[in-house]
Amino acid sequence: MTLEVITDPLLDGTTHGFFTRKGGASSGVFAGLNCGYGSSDQHDVVGINRARVAASLNVTTDRLMGVHQTHSSDVIVVESPADGGAEADALVTRTPGLALSILTADCQPVLLADPKSGVIGAAHAGWKGALFGVLEATVAAMETLGATRTQIKAVIGPSISQPNYEVGPEFRDRFLDANADHDRFFVAGQSGRFQFDLPAFGLVQLRASGINQMAWTRHCTYADPDRFYSYRRSVHQKEADYGRLISAICLKNGR
Structure with a gap:
């Protein structure tokens, strides 16, 4: 099955995509394109899925960069394949041929690009990371590589939407x-x-x-089980585990 990739014109000039669960090799509760090694899915099957994503982005699998996400505001700068795997929730680079990826299953995947400076970023922004400032930290890290805030464009991919995100008063109190x-x-x-x-x-x-130019793709992960994995939906349905969606961005020139 062909991969389904959601793109946005704001990020024209990059190769990018918010990948749905369609087109993968996983089965069972993971059926589709589960790209999370942290799940209990078969490791080699997740590897197949990630290889399909890398091929779609025209990079080799070792250049599909990721981080060990911890719901923090930590950002890393990547310059080579050796820089991946650190504990962080965002990555930035100005190196062509490196695809920055984020895994989500209700949290916000945010892809960013400054086309003039050739600097890109990817952030995992759940409620905690967003509250702690991961998006500001990502923009600041892009600046250190030569990006200009007013030239950065950002797109939030498929995330849980308000009608499906019920929280308690203590959650709200943290924000207030x-x-x-x-x-x-x-x-x-x-x-x-x-x-x-x-x-x-x-x-x-x-x-x-x-950031002056930004968008949300307006896809709700919880509401569309055929296209998206959702942690919250898996809990409500008492499933043993859940898949992870991947979102990625890379500069077009070079490999």
Whole structure:
């Protein structure tokens, strides 16, 4: 089956994609393109899936760069295949032929590019990382490589949407303790609970970081099981594990 890749014109000039679960070799609860070695899926099958993604991006598998994600605001600069695998939640580079990748299953995958300077970035921005400032940290790291904030373009890929993201009052309190204005990202739900708008929060964090051109693809991971993995949906359905979606970006020139 052919891979399904969501792209955005804001990132024209790069090879990029928010990959859905379609076109992979995994089976069972992982059926499709599970790219997470951290899952209990067969290691060699995940390797096959990742090789298909690398081929789609026109890079070799060793140049499909990733990090050990920890829901932090840590960012690494990658210059060669040897730089991958560190504990962080974002990567940036200006090296052609390196594909920066992020794994998600409800959290926000954010791809960024400054086409004029040739600097790109990829960030894993769940609620914790976004609140801790991973998007600002990614933009700052891109600046150190020569990017200009006003020239950076950013796209948030498939993420859990507000109607499907129910949280408790203690969750909301963490955001209000950081900034009372964060109340605008919550609407009242049932039984004293709230619905949190993660993509809207991400877009505002990007704007606060000086980004002028940004978008969300408007795909909800929870609501579309045929196309996307979802951690929260797997919990609600009492599944033993869940797959991980991959999103990646690389500079077009070079390999």
